[in-house]
Amino acid sequence: MHIDMDAFFAAVEEGRNPALCGKPVVIGGNGNPSQRGVVSTANYEARKYGIHSAIPMRTALKLCPHAVFLPVDYEAYSAASEKFKSVLFACTPLMENAGIDEAFLDISELPETPESIAANIKNGIKEKTSLTCSIGIASNKLLAKIASDMQKPDGLTIIDEGDIENKIWPLPIRKLYGIGPKTESYLKSISIETIGQLAAQPLDTLIEHFGESYGQYLYEASRGIDDSEVITHWEPKSISRETTFQQDVKNWQVIARTLAELTKDVVADLQDEGYTARTVTIKIRFSDFQTLTRAKTLTGHTASEEEIRKAAFACLKRVELKKRVRLIGVRATNLEKINND
Ligand code: TTP
Ligand code: MG
Numbered sequence: 029m030h031i032d033m034d035a036f037f038a039a040v041e042e043g044r045n046p047a048l049c050g051k052p053v054v055i056g057g058n059g060n061p062s063q064r065g066v067v068s069t070a071n072y073e074a075r076k077y078g079i080h081s082a083i084p085m086r087t088a089l090k091l092c093p094h095a096v097f098l099p100v101d102y103e104a105y106s107a108a109s110e111k112f113k114s115v116l117f118a119c120t121p122l123m124e125n126a127g128i129d130e131a132f133l134d135i136s137e138l139p140e141t142p143e144s145i146a147a148n149i150k151n152g153i154k155e156k157t158s159l160t161c162s163i164g165i166a167s168n169k170l171l172a173k174i175a176s177d178m179q180k181p182d183g184l185t186i187i188d189e190g191d192i193e194n195k196i197w198p199l200p201i202r203k204l205y206g207i208g209p210k211t212e213s214y215l216k217s218i219s220i221e222t223i224g225q226l227a228a229q230p231l232d233t234l235i236e237h238f239g240e241s242y243g244q245y246l247y248e249a250s251r252g253i254d255d256s257e258v259i260t261h262w263e264p265k266s267i268s269r270e271t272t273f274q275q276d277v278k279n280w281q282v283i284a285r286t287l288a289e290l291t292k293d294v295v296a297d298l299q300d301e302g303y304t305a306r307t308v309t310i311k312i313r314f315s316d317f318q319t320l321t322r323a324k325t326l327t328g329h330t331a332s333e334e335e336i337r338k339a340a341f342a343c344l345k346r347v348e349l350k351k352r353v354r355l356i357g358v359r360a361t362n363l364e365k366i367n368n369d
Contacts, residue, residue, distance in 0.1 A: 029132065029133040029134075029135050029142070029145070029146070029149075029163060029164070029165050029172055030126075030130065030131075030132050030163070030164045030165075030169065030172035030173045030175065030176040031112075031116060031130060031131050031132075031133070031149065031161050031162075031163050031176065032129060032130040032161060032162050032163075032164075032173075032176045032177065032180075033112065033129035033130070033159060033160075033161045033162075034072075034159070034160045034161060034162060034180055034181035034182060035069055035070070035071045035072055035181065036069065036105065036108075036128065036129035036159075037055045037068055037069045037100065037105055038053045038054075038055055038069050038070060038071035038074075039071070039159050039160070040101075040104055040105050040108045040159070041053060041055060041098055041101075041104075042071065043108075043157070043158050043159060044104070048071075048096055050073065051073060051095070051096050052070070052071065052073040052074035052076070052077060052079070052092050052094070052095040052096065053070065053071040053073065053074055053095065053096045053098065054067055054070045054071075054074050054079055054085070054088050054092075054095045054096070054097050054098070055067070055068045055069050055070070055097075055098050055099070055100055056068045056069075056085050056088070056097070056099075056100065057085055057099065057100065058099045059097050059098045059099030059100075060085070060097070060099075061085040061086060061088060061089035061097045062085075062086065062089065063085070064084075064085075064086075065084070065085045066081075066082055066083065066084055066085065067079060067080065067081055067082065067083050067084075067085060067088050068081060068100050069081050070088070070095075072181065074088075074092060074095050077091045077092035077095070078091050079091050079092060079095070085097070105128060105129075106128065108157050108159065109128045109129065111156045111157050112153045112156065112157050112159065112161070113125065113131060114156070115149060115152035115153050115156055116131050116133055116149065118152070119133065119135075119138075119145065119148065119149055119152075120133055120134065120135060120138060121260065122134035122135075122258055122260055123258070123260060124169075124258045124259045124260060130176075132169050132172065132173075132258050133258070134258040135165075136321075136323065137307075137323060137325060142165045142186060143184070143186075146163045146165065146184050149161075149163065150163070150182075150184075160181055160182040161182070162176045162177070162179065162180045162181060162182060162183040162184070162185075163176055163183065163184045163185070164176030164177070164178065164185050164186075164187070165184075165185070165186045165187070166186070166187040166188075166252075167187075167189060167320075168252070168253075168254040168255070168256070169254055169256050169258065170204075170205055170249060170252065170253075170254035170256070171187050171192075171196070171252050171254070172187075173205060174187070174196065174199070174203055174204075174205075175187045177203070178195075187252075189252075189318070192251065192252040193224070196223055196224075196252055197222060197223050197224025197227060198222055198223075198224060199222060199223050200221060200222060200223075201215050201216075201220060201221065201222060201223055201225075201226055203223065204223055204226070204246075204249055204250065205249065206245060206246075206249060207246075211238075214237075218237070223250050224250075226246060226250040227250035227251055229247075229250075231243070231244070231247045234246050234247050248317065251317055253317055253319055255311065255319065265303070265361075265363045266359055266360065266361040266363065267294050267297045267298055267301070267303070267305070267359070267360045267363070268294065268357060268358065268359035268360070269290040269293045269294050269297075269357060269358060269359075270290065270311060270355060270356065270357025270358070271286060271290060271355065271356060271357070272354060272355045273286075273353065273354060273355070273356075276314075276315040276352035276353060276354050277352060277353050278349075278352050278353070280349060283344070283349065283353055283356060284341070284344065286356055287310065287340055287341070287344060287356055287358060288337060288340075290356065290357065290358045291333070291336055291337045291340045291358050292333060292337075294336070294358055294359070294360050295331060295332075295333040295336055295337075295360075298331045298336075298360055298363075299331050302365060302366045303331065303360075303363045303364065303365055303366065304329035304330055304331045304363070304364050304366060305329065305330065305331065305336065305360035305361065305362060305363050305364075306325055306326050306328065306329045306330070306361075306362035306363075306364070307323055307324070307325045307326070307360070307361045307362040308323065308324050308326070308336055308339035308340050308343065308358065308359070308360055309321050309322070309323040309324075309343070309358070309359045309361065310322055310323075310340055310343040310344060310347075310356070310357065310358050310359075311355070311356065311357040311358075311359070312344075312347055312349075312353055312355070312356055313353070313354045313355035313356075314351040314352065314353060314354060315351055315352040315353070315354050316351065317354070318351070319355075320347065322343035322344070322346045322347060323343065324339040324340075324342050324343050325362065326339060329362075329364045331366075336360065340358050
């Protein structure tokens with residue numbers, strides 16, 4: 029889940045000065061639009077005049093002379109940021125702080141439905157800060173962040189694996205995380221305007237244009253593939269192994285044997301580094317790059333190879349192996365340091 033606050037700085041200003049509501053409000057620099065400085069943000073009323081982040085304050089003044097211009101008050105925005113993040117953290121500690129007004133949550137193991145988690149979060153934030161947010165939910169961070177931006181303000185957008193073609197591919201390339209203005213204009217110069225047009229390019233072509241690593245990134249990202257983890261600051265550690273097969277594999281025995289080997293390596297690392305784990309996650313990527321994960325949380329912490337292997341195989345059982353497998357991985361998280369003294 030990705031949560032992004034709506035018109036954040038402007039909403040905080042409106043919250044403490046209700047007389048601003050309904051008026052166009054622009055926040056930037058020292059608040060004087062006839063001096064140098066850029067717009068930090070504008071409320072939705074001001075955006076109707078074409079005002080947005082990063083344009084000069086003077087331009088904003090020309091676009092909407094009757095707007096209310098205010099200076100940036102980081103202290104107030106940081107205080108509001110802490111408040112809304114405490115609502116998220118109470119929902120799950122698996123939270124990644126992604127900026128002053130946004131965060132990712134790993135909700136994959138919570139018992140409630142995504143819709144009810146989202147509703148609780150929206151209510152909680154409303155209660156604590158009187159502010160609204162937009163929420164995106166998907167199988168990974170890349171798609172969740174795109175989703176949270178799709179129905180602003182006060183939106184909730186859920187992207188399923190089957191939605192990539194109809195909801196993601198029509199979007200302009202700029203919406204893809206990792207594509208900045210330079211890549212955007214280069215892609216446009218070779219007639220690639222949408223994420224779908226990018227996804228239609230063969231891997232070799234993208235590597236030719238952008239090099240091995242960025243080319244591979246664009247190839248996967250345009251297909252909605254993203255394996256990046258939610259990085260929490262209180263539990264930085266996970267131990268994992270994965271392998272890409274030389275040739276895509278259909279044979280269950282080969283897949284199972286590889287999973288057992290990877291698990292053995294993960295357990296060896298756990299034991300070497302003095303950790304026990306409680307959650308085991310496996311990752312499977314099929315030949316068409318569809319990627320899925322399955323996780324199992326045990327009743328207690330363990331570094332036993334047998335218990336961790338059993339958990340990994342319980343996860344494997346929950347995967348329908350109809351297609352050839354390209355990659356398999358296993359990860360131990362929810363780690364605890366063994367106290368040796
Ligand atoms: P955003 O989430 O990008 O924008 P927003 O919250 O104002 O509006 P939206 O409803 O579209 O999410 O950024 C969060 C805050 O970060 C924003 O309120 C002000 C600040 N900011 C800047 O100071 N400069 C910038 O260029 C941007 C993009 C944001
Ligand atoms: Mg925002």
